[in-house]
Amino acid sequence: MRGPSLKRPLIVYPLIVHLVTLLVSVLILIGGALRIDSGGPYADEKITPVIAAAIDRDPAGGLVIRQTEALSALQTEAPQLWFLVEDDAGNSVDFGAVPPVFEAFRGRLAGLSFAQLRDRTPPHPMTAILRRETADIGALTILGHGPLLELNLIVLLASTVVFLPIILLLSLTSFAITPWIVRRALTGIARIALEAERIDPDRRGRRLSEAHVPREIAPLVRAMNDALRRLDEGHERQQRFISMASHELRTPIAVLQAKVENAGDPAVRALGDDIQRLTILTEQLLDLTRMAQGGTPAPVDLAALARGVVADLAPLAIAGGRTMEVKVGSRETCLGDAAALERVLMNLLRNALDHGGRHVVLRVMGRVLEVEDDGPGIPADQRERVFEPFYRLRPQGGGSGLGLNLVAEVVARHDGRVTIRAAPGRGTIVRVELGLGNVTETHALK
Structure with missing residues (x-):
């Protein structure tokens, strides 16, 4: 719903007041002239x-x-x-x-x-x-x-000749010049609107400028800047808490994992999968914290990065009786965070190995990455939701629900998008496009 415009109170209302004031003044002058003059016709x-x-x-x-x-x-x-x-x-x-x-x-x-x-x-x-x-x-x-x-007629003619052009000229200049003056006066507000549009959770620390703002609007701008400052402080406290909690959790989880692996009781050793889930969740929370802190962009060889990730996950694939393959089309560097992009491929490949079929293919085509599996696929009505934090396609599964959310966050920070579509026959294709400019949405193709 559109709010009320400032044009009416700033242009129309003052113009009406001016015209009424001028008309009343003219009538007073005419009345005074008629009353004062008594000299006859x-x-x-x-x-x-x-x-x-x-x-x-x-x-x-x-x-x-x-x-x-x-x-x-x-x-x-x-x-x-x-x-x-x-x-x-x-x-x-x-x-x-x-x-x-x-x-x-x-x-x-x-x-x-x-x-x-x-x-x-x-x-x-x-x-x-x-x-x-x-x-x-x-x-x-x-x-x-x-x-x-008679004096009445003379005064009427004189007022028509003198004051009517003045009223018309005042009306024309007011309608023509007043909007321009108002626009010039509100230019600072338009600049603030543009600055406010650039504020997002990934670019904190920004404040609205007060340099070209009218004095009447300055208190609102200062209040907004104070609100932004409080939001930044709250976000920093939240990130520090997550980082400290994740670091503190790593040690007891590692100790617990060592004790479980060395336990003689099979029931205790069966807890290893749950501990592994805790380990992955902790690492993903640390990844989110590190990603929020940002890093210095550098050229990344996506083909070399893909081969390295596949090599790291090869033992896991072999242990599960699965195969992986890397197909490189055109090689191209991408300006970004190599560690963050490595986590993207790691999460996508692990999801494909854990929830896909027997064979996983990683394709590199310039700045486009595709991970295809021959598993059961993802239903079309859930391809958007899998990018939500802590959402799991199969609630009974072993994932934390943060992997694909982390993927979406990293890709968005690299001016890209991640999409999901069905593979030919069966399975899923997750497509990552990097360096698209200002595209920050995550889309799923139906």
Whole structure:
């Protein structure tokens, strides 16, 4: 089950908060502007370009008004239209009922450029706009009264023109940049995840790096490192206990074996097989301990190693009335632990001799080893389980249940895999492939 994503609390929620905050701020500003301003409506600025386009000159250079379609439409829209126009030479012309109070501006408009005059008393006849426009006949200063705009509409238009692009820009940048910022901020966590994936029981002593981790995540990383340290300490104590116990058991077992072999009572001497099982179990526990400690890899001649192991086990095979054979295809060295690989072949061959048939074949094909016997075989549904520690195919048998588990551990440490399949006719083939890269699983072919 997938857990909740950090994108929503780190990206979506802050963005919503920012947008709501901006919207509330805009509404407060609009409300404040509407409450503070009490000067009445505004004169619409669109009249000055229309008026400027309707001004022309007479032959004497004075200003005259031409009745344009735009000016006629403006008169229809605002019957109370009036305006006063003046050029830089002091020539002026007026239209409509210019309030007497503005007559004082006649002859002085050329010195002005911008003004918004507001009348607080309805119907606001003195609300006017003053703008400087450039027409075909030159620069003109226009003071006029036309359609009136309420402050609410002006503020709404202004907020739409100003704040809407800001909101859109903020939204786009937040959706585009915030995820990138979050990814950059969480890069250290991704590195920790990769480091954590490399941690396994065979590579102890590793710790997660705190160098690129956000301060908020650092306590979790330190807690994980403390947990890894405690696990390493517990594993080391366990390995020391197994090693010391195995070493301590070897001496009393050897003494007991000598006494049993020299005993005159046949019933006592019959205990020799059980003592042998104890000896093998102790040696295998020591093998596991030594393997956990690791060693320095070196080139191993697998063909020479196979011949040496077969030679060591030849007396055991002859005593049991069995035969062994080594078949070498291509010779190839393998980088690894020669002693550990020798224990792999020793365990596989002894299993084949103890539980197989009359003839055992060891094949060496480059970095691939195969041990084939002509025994009763291993059932398909148990070929995976035989690699489990202390699992025995035949509970009444004489094995310890650690041999094939040790094989699987050693092969995994050599970047390989061990598989089991049925031999042609009858029997079992155990195949060991070494140096496969990062393959560490143990598979059984059905």
